[in-house]
Amino acid sequence: MGDGMRLGIMGGTFDPIHYGHLVAAEEAQYRFGLEKVIFMPCGRPPHKKDYAVTKAEHRFEMTRLAIEGNSDFEVSRLEMDRPGPSYAIDTIMELRQLYLQADIHFITGADAILEILTWKEPECLRDMCKLVAVSRPGYDLATFEKRVGEDFASSVHFLNVPGVSISSTEIRRRAAQKAPIRYLLPEDVRSYIERESLYR
Ligand code: ATP
Ligand code: MG
Secondary structure, three states: OOOOOEEEEEEEOOOOOOHHHHHHHHHHHHHHOOOEEEEEEOOEOOOOOOOOOOOHHHHHHHHHHHHOOOOOEEEOOOOOOOOOEOOHHHHHHHHHHHOOOOEEEEEEEHHHHHOHHHOOOHHHHHHHOEEEEEOEOOEOOOOHHHHHOHHHHHOEEEEOOOOOOOOHHHHHHHHHOOOOOEOOEOHHHHHHHHHOOOOO
16 A cells, blocks of 8 residues: 555535535645545435435535646545445445555544444454544544544544634525525635525
């Protein structure tokens, strides 16, 4: 795994993508010297069954618009084109075939890493890539080690990123109420949401 391309994978629902995601990816790229960060909108999120997730095509398009102009960022259809729930381990296995030697950094936020033991085959995931946990306002990682055990916790790379207190949930809520969402996400994404009447 060692001497190939340093690759970042930023997984998410991106419903919609916002500056919290972009700042996290940018800082991880900088701090881990990643040559490329691939944004991976999930097909069906295993963890979000409580609301109707927006069609993958819309989430892909918003992600594409958000990273346009940054040649180090890419968006992939890998998860959305795979039937069934999107499990990170399956994605990493597939990426291993595409990028044989890559040093894969799987980037997650503090809230996501706290749930990692509920993911499919977390130990296998940990062994197949580097897990990068970025800070997120409102989520404290103080209990992480206690939760996952010392061994698992010691394999996770923690990264403080500039705090962006934005969530997709809040953006969806604001859009539904016709409250402003400008400046919470890239302007092209905001106009797309408006044009496609999303989150009404
Ligand atoms: P939702 O409110 O619908 O859950 P979200 O804002 O949490 O949306 P996701 O698509 O669920 O966005 O998150 C994708 C990844 O990005 C997760 O690993 C999450 O922890 C991380 N992330 C999301 N928002 C931030 C943020 N503001 N700062 C740092 N990390 C973030
Ligand atoms: Mg989330």
